[in-house]
Amino acid sequence: MAIEFRQLTIHFDPTRGIRQRESQTVTFNSTVQKAEAMLKGFRLRYNNGDHHVLEEEVDLDITRISGNAVTVAADFLLRDSSGxxxxxxSGYVQAVVVADTAANPQT
Known part of the structure; x- marks a missing residue:
């Protein structure tokens, strides 16, 4: 058993009308047995001026573990006071993936 870390950044293009969800996959040196994603940082911004903020959301989920690959999905939302x-x-989400990996690397 070994603990490994990988960083990732998920970018979100300017969008309106929906909660955004994007994913990214990171690769480890060995088979991943268990993984968790932690928020490292984020940037949320309106692309058309200043608004009063009603709701912000940044949420991370591990959506898939396959061999030595882990896929992380991020939900991303910025809603003004109109509701x-x-x-x-737009913006970005930075995450750190912590994985419990097998002792012997895959070949």
């Missing part, structure tokens, strides 16, 4: 998701927003 609608009618203004374009």
């Amino acid at each position: 609608n998701i009618d203004d374009p927003f």
Whole structure:
């Protein structure tokens, strides 16, 4: 058993009308037995001016572990005080994936 770490950044293009969800896969040196994703940082911004913020959301989920690959999905939302998701927003999410890997690397 070994503990390994990988960092990733998921970028979100300017979007309106929906909660965004994007994924990225990181690769480890050995078979992953268990993994968790932790938030390292994020940037949320409106792309069309200043707004009063009603809701911000950044959420990370491990969506797949396959061999030595781990896929992380991020939910991303910025909603103003109108209650609608009618203004374009963008940014990024940085995460650290911590994995419990097998002792012998895959060949």
